[in-house]
Amino acid sequence: xxxxxxxxxxxxxxxxxxxxxxxxxxxxxxxxxxxxxxxxxxxxxxxxxxxxxxxxxxxxxxxxxxxxxxxxxxxxxxxxxxxxxxxxxxxx
Numbered sequence: 001x002x003x004x005x006x007x008x009x010x011x012x013x014x015x016x017x018x019x020x021x022x023x024x025x026x027x028x029x030x031x032x033x034x035x036x037x038x039x040x041x042x043x044x045x046x047x048x049x050x051x052x053x054x055x056x057x058x059x060x061x062x063x064x065x066x067x068x069x070x071x072x073x074x075x076x077x078x079x080x081x082x083x084x085x086x087x088x089x090x091x092x
Contacts, residue, residue, distance in 0.1 A: 027052060 030051065032041035040056035057067035065081045 027043035028046055028048075030042045030044050032039065034040070035056075036058075038056050038058040040054065042054050043052050044050055045052045051072055053069055053071045055067060055069040057065055059065050063082050063084070065079075067079045067081075069077045069079075071077075
């Protein structure tokens with residue numbers, strides 16, 4: 001429970017700092033909440049009860065989706081997506 005609280009504070013802090021789905025098919029939602037236009041949640045691995053990661057995302061008026069995730073081992077990731085982007089793997 002302590003790790004879950006730390007994760008929630010970390011995600012909230014990141015969201016607040018930036019505003020002042022990545023949702024994984026193999027994850028199960030343990031807890032979710034809203035902070036302004038941001039949706040966030042804590043996830044476990046599929047069919048497990050142990051915390052795996054937290055994720056938060058928000059859609060902007062430009063159509064860009066911005067998301068953050070922090071894992072059980074405190075590894076952070078950030079992603080941007082837009083429906084009209086046509087990126088090629090390996091392209092610079």
